[in-house]
Amino acid sequence: MNPLSIIKIGGNIIDDEAKLAAFLDAFAAVKGKKILVHGGGKLATKMADGLGIRQQLVDGRRITDAETLKIVTMVYAGTINKNIVALLQARGCNAMGLTGADGNAILAHKRGTASGNSATGQAIDYGYVGDVDSVDAAFLTSLLQQDKVLVFAPITHDGKGQLLNTNADTIAQELARGLSSSFETSLVYSFEKSGVLMNAEDESSVISRINPTYYEELKQQQVIFAGMIPKLDNAFAALKSGVGKVIIGRAEELQQLLAGGSGTTIVHD
């Protein structure tokens, strides 16, 4: 099978023009089929502030109300997506921007009202947030076979006319899962650290390889805790669904991450 790299970049890269340019240079140089999934960054918040729209937070989570959905649609699918596409085109990379609505690439449903607000015990309605149902792998494969480089904004739809805000990490994982039967898939989650660290204070203490057994040990020793646990649980879930490997590290080190010379690689055994 052909290799396919699916790379998710976070807001810290998108918010910084110089970091984004350096990342896109590295991304354009990646050989073979590839997909970029971008998050939002601070631009959406800035835009909402500029328009005087107050962000609703419940239990520290942002609620995607109708006004927020409008903002994220225009900022993620408009501003950020199209600028990244144009910047990649300038680097000789035939990029093409997509949301889940385009060509029905990613179908989702509005998340059901969750129970269990920790403070009040009341149910939480996250608003226009989408949980993914399916990825049209045949359609995306045909675009990749035509040497298009896909750039996904974290927006999906429900097939009934409603756009939905969907977590970019989840989109990357669902794309990797959906395309793993046609490609040998590597999934890269870039974040602000060099990888999973033995010592959270020491950027040089990157654990280069984690398999399920080692993961259990690291959790027991409390080397891995809090926010890293859902990230790694997702990584192992991706591997179980057929993804070849998952790499966690710094976007600026993309080439080294893909070559296994940097970051943390999550493996099945």
Place this chain on the structure above:
Amino acid sequence: MNPLSIIKIGGNIIDDEAKLAAFLDAFAAVKGKKILVHGGGKLATKMADGLGIRQQLVDGRRITDAETLKIVTMVYAGTINKNIVALLQARGCNAMGLTGADGNAILAHKRGTASGNSATGQAIDYGYVGDVDSVDAAFLTSLLQQDKVLVFAPITHDGKGQLLNTNADTIAQELARGLSSSFETSLVYSFEKSGVLMNAEDESSVISRINPTYYEELKQQQVIFAGMIPKLDNAFAALKSGVGKVIIGRAEELQQLLAGGSGTTIVHD
């Protein structure tokens, strides 16, 4: 050759939720390959006002400065394009949104500074406005062959990383020109009137068919004047470049326009 309908809708449809829904019902029902090109509507102006960005006008023309380009990119390629795509998906129409930057579909260059401001004689810099250089017909044909319905926002790029604001009428015309060697193309320009009228005050006085000879007569008799002349000149230019027919009329009457039962059809002979 397979027929292809390229339909341009203007701001008056986009700004009116009920009109847009009725138009999208009609568009979804059009048989065969099709492309929708949408303009902007008042949302971009509203958004600029909301963010306190002043629109620059020179000689009554809007100048696309850097701030305006940001607004039109997010509103046209984000809000409007993705909502239309989601609404078409809900109508069983496998729509896919594109700008000229996506897959390098439409390459343009920034318009050179025009000379001849009528009042001052000074040169006019229209800002980030793109004049079209080329359309990637092979790429668009392959998407159409995969039964995708293309929805174009009026944004192009220069291949050097710069997005550009491009007139939606021009995009529709360039797409029709570029695709006419592969398809039997009908180009529909929808606007606020029922077609080209014998009497501007009488919506029932639609001229159903205009060929070049009749066009000259209508101009001499001053039935056609002012703003209709560039529209019709463009229509005849499209016919000369291989487009099968050009139809001008009301978007709400789309089916009848395509069937030749409504609006004005511009023909070569």
